[in-house]
Amino acid sequence: MKSLISALLIAGLLAGCADTATVASIEDRAVPSKDAAKPSATPSSTAATATDAAKPAGKPTSIVETRPMVDPETKVAGLGATRGMAIGPDGKPLAPPVLDPKNPASPLAQRVVRFDYDSAAIRDEYRALLEAHAQYLKQTKAAKTILQGHADERGSREYNLALGQRRAESVYKALGLLGVADAQMEAVSFGEEKPVAEGHDEEAWQQNRRTEIVYEGE
């Protein structure tokens, strides 16, 4: 259920970004303030998230008692209760994804969000990546992330710094909508100063237009 809400939130966010980009190319771009953009960052939902994170596999801790509404037969069949369980080609359950930024096999090893030219809109393909990082940050309140925005080399270094900043903030807002607390994130920009591809062509440029998700202490 929670992942469904996340998916809806991020879908809304992606649509919002696309709209913003379209509008911006025509007239003034109105970007809502950070607070307005993060309905999920209210104190109550943050608290709820923290409780969930503390007991990932158990029932939510509450003074209200609840009773599962699961068909006993389904439960006996062990088909993953209400959430569904990921299975492999052989029908056997898959191990849950490891949320460890240091583990290269973890989804958190995916750190780079790329962007179109002169754009800060997050493309749909990065939904799973952002959800994984949001989940980790919500589970690990001590973790902090630096979102480093980058631009390609064309044009002024200072304008590119601002463009990179907007790309970092775009990821910041996406993670915020997924419930990550402001205090766990900082959006900064390296402009065109740290290219990953050294070439001077579109192939290099599209690799360089990016936001990198870096964890503090790395």
Add this chain to the structure above:
Amino acid sequence: MMHRLLLVVLLALASPLCMAAMTIEIVGGALNRIPVAILPFTLSAAGATDPAAVVSGDLGRSGYFRLVDAQGVVSPASPQGLSLPTWKSRGADAVLMGQALPAANGRIEVRFWLFDAVRQSQLAALSYTTTPAGLRGVAHRIADVVHEKLLGEPGSYSGRIAYILKRPGRYELQVADADSENAITVASSPEPLISPAWSPDGGKLAYVSFEDKKPVVYVQHLADGGRRAVARFRGSNSAPAWFPDGRRLAVTLSKDETSQIYFLNPDTGELTRFSRGGALDTEPVFSPDGRWMYFTSDRGGSPQIYRAELPGGQVSRVTFEGGYNVSPALSPDGNNLAFVHRRNGKFHIAVMDLATRQMQVLTETALDESPSFASNGRMILYATLVNGRGVLATVSVDGKVRQRLSQSGDLREPAWGP
């Protein structure tokens, strides 16, 4: 043993500096160059190198002058011994001669005379006293005088420039003479340095350093090398520009929302926000009279240059031609605006006459950046990319004279000093 090893390492580090002298190629030039004969100076002071070589270099590569061969000529002992008709017959319209004489306390007195060979008249006669180390500076001033007397407008040979030199794994903020000699590294970092900005008195440089793994604005005193972070807020801190009184800076900060312009007093830390709204505002720069602040904004959908009447007044758009106009720079008289203009996917230096709003594209290279005006307002210094390497270049405001300064390194972010 350890000491010897250390010495070897130091020498290895120092050697690239020795090879850093730039060569300058002239890309274009004015049609009617003034022929000038620059005679070797009479050198009677110990340790004096010939100022004539520096003056010849300055005037020769400016594109405005043609040097009449005076190599091997023995200069007369005094101006009375100079035969102007002889030099006129050799094709010179003007003749410069001079002397470097010993003065008190190991100093050197430099005297020079400039003559109009056509009208057979004296145009200038001046004397400077300097230290041996100051001799090059005096030579640049002589070139300024010659330029002004013959062309009727000031030269800009005696200024200083700041720029970033990128070495493998290292970034150096350097200050050099306008001919890019005498380069001194004033700051060096393994992380990028960008956006050097001269204080109006020429005593300080503000710049952006990434040494803290994010952009932070520093101010450095050139006299003692003392430096301090003046803007290190949450998010990115960049694009420093000095107010004309030198007391405050405009900076771009992202601490409240996307990149916005703030005014900062670096001594008191007092901060006031200038721009508001979700658009991206950056690259502030002030008109010399302090009445206007020019800046880049994408509030209209594409990056364009705007200006605000200070304090905090009405904002109006300045550039309209094309979808990308950034990096505004004001001429010292406030009449011309230089900027980066994109045309057919290429980034050129353009200039706009602010009275008529006429724009002219000055360069033909494809990735031109960071224009700044020489102190005389006649030349624009900028960075460009040649064969994948950053080089510095200048272009006259009429676009007729272009020259390229090259060095064994990657150069960017030039700023002409006051």
